Amino acid sequence: NAGVTQTPKFRILKIGQSMTLQCTQDMNHNYMYWYRQDPGMGLKLIYYSVGAGITDKGEVPNGYNVSRSTTEDFPLRLELAAPSQTSVYFCASSHRDRGPNEQFFGPGTRLTVL
Amino acid sequence: KNQVEQSPQSLIILEGKNCTLQCNYTVSPFSNLRWYKQDTGRGPVSLTIMTFSENTKSNGRYTATLDADTKQSSLHITASQLSDSASYICVVSPISGGYNKLIFGAGTRLAVHP
Numbered sequence: 001n002a003g004v005t006q007t008p009k010f011r012i013l014k015i016g017q018s019m020t021l022q023c024t025q026d027m028n029h030n031y032m033y034w035y036r037q038d039p040g041m042g043l044k045l046i047y048y049s050v051g052a053g054i055t056d057k058g059e060v061p062n063g064y065n066v067s068r069s070t071t072e073d074f075p076l077r078l079e080l081a082a083p084s085q086t087s088v089y090f091c092a093s094s095h096r097d098r099g100p101n102e103q104f105f106g107p108g109t110r111l112t113v114l
Numbered sequence: 115k116n117q118v119e120q121s122p123q124s125l126i127i128l129e130g131k132n133c134t135l136q137c138n139y140t141v142s143p144f145s146n147l148r149w150y151k152q153d154t155g156r157g158p159v160s161l162t163i164m165t166f167s168e169n170t171k172s173n174g175r176y177t178a179t180l181d182a183d184t185k186q187s188s189l190h191i192t193a194s195q196l197s198d199s200a201s202y203i204c205v206v207s208p209i210s211g212g213y214n215k216l217i218f219g220a221g222t223r224l225a226v227h228p
Contacts, residue, residue: 004157042118042203042218043158090157100216101146101207105157 001026004106006091012112013081021076021109023091030096032074033058033103034066036087043090049074081113116141118206118219126225131194135222137187137204149178149189150203152221158203161189166209194226 007022025032030051035043035058045058049068063085065077074093078085088110092103121136139147146165150158162171162178164187170179175192191198204219 040123040220042220044218045216092157101148101163102160105159107155107157 003027004091004093004104006089006106006109008109009107010110012114013078014114015081015083017081018077018079019081019111021078021089021091021111023074023076023106024072025074025091025093025104025106026072027093027095027104028071029093029104030071031094031100032068033092033094033100034064034074034076035090035092036060037090037108038087046076046089078111083113085111086113087111116206116208116217118204118217120202120204120219120222122222123220124223124225126227127194129194129196129226129228133191133194133224135189135191135202135224137189137219139185139187139204139206139217141206141208141217142185143209145207145209147178147180147187147207148205149176149187150205152201152203154200161202191224196226196228199224199226 004025033048034046037043044060047066049055055066088108090108091106094103117140119138127133148163149161152158161176162173164171164180177190180187201221201223203221206217208215
């Protein structure tokens, strides 16, 4: 199993550009999450999904959108990039039986907005 | 407000030495507390998980303790190795929380020098 994979690893965007961060898991996990990690801060939840077709906002959803058309994929969309979105983004997944308590994380995407 | 505070922010030790990382939380009641290890440029990986009724949990050279009365947890690393160089993150799950309620600490960055 590859686990949770994320692409790209690094990206530099100009203000106002848009992009999609990709996340795929091959563990047949129902639940998937997107976090951002800022320097000196704990991970903050952006969006999460409990299954295909179901998504919900986390703590810091503004400026982002998600979709969940399949169990495996959970892309995160930035429509109008802003410098405040410079961060490291982590995707995670967990099995339905474990709920949010045992999350497996991807390697992260480092995004810089200039 | 539910919070998780970790100390120290960073720590340097020599290879072979022991160290202890601290986690103080105000989350109450909570269902479990987990310690993650995050290597540079990677996603967090779970080390230990303890329910509110457990006092200690070991994973090889890593031993986590929990004192629910003082709302403190510690992670003790024995006979440190260069590969222990990483950030260590404390995460608390509020008992009334759902998928968007995990509280992440900012982490302790540990450097093990030869």
